[in-house]
């Protein structure tokens with residue numbers, strides 16, 4: 001049994017964890033990791049597998065993994081992928097998901113972070129790409145008086161007007177499109193902090209038998 005994403009979203013335990021996660025992220029002035037990020041990653045992870053023609057069951061598992069992938073931030077930002085994977089497993093088995101599917105999601109969540117993770121399944125690969133693709137100015141929660149004095153992470157997010165994923169199935173390409181305001185951050189700034197993440201996306205796309213492509217401001221770079 002795979003619970004519908006709407007059941008997961010309104011589950012009281014998930015709601016409480018999401019709320020406390022948001023409180024902690026706010027208190028520590030980290031980039032937004034709220035229901036907004038969770039919902040976008042959920043949708044994009046599902047879109048990637050659906051776009052590649054995966055069975056609907058795999059699409060639904062990716063959708064759930066995407067929504068729950070950052071709940072470990074409720075414990076602590078450090079090792080949040082590992083703690084989040086275990087938390088998600090417990091929630092999903094309580095909701096009636098069979099052990100195998102719940103373990104599949106645990107594994108994907110436990111591998112989404114670039115520090116210790118790597119693409120280990122179709123769900124994990126879709127989750128990695130969806131997560132790293134969400135760069136947007138609304139994710140900066142600090143009050144920043146002078147954008148040029150902001151740290152590079154905040155500046156890159158502040159400069160990001162729009163980002164989205166496109167699955168080009170015929171060409172076996174998964175493309176990440178980003179529009180950044182070059183007056184706030186340069187493409188080099190973007191690469192300085194996103195290089196490792198883009199390498200991870202490339203490996204994830206390869207796991208899905210695709211090539212990863214990055215398009216910034218209309219220029220296809222890779």
Ligand SMILES: [Fe+2]
Pocket residue numbers: 069070080081112113
């Ligand atoms: Fe994360």
Ligand SMILES: [Fe+2]
Pocket residue numbers: 033037041069070131
């Ligand atoms: Fe995330």
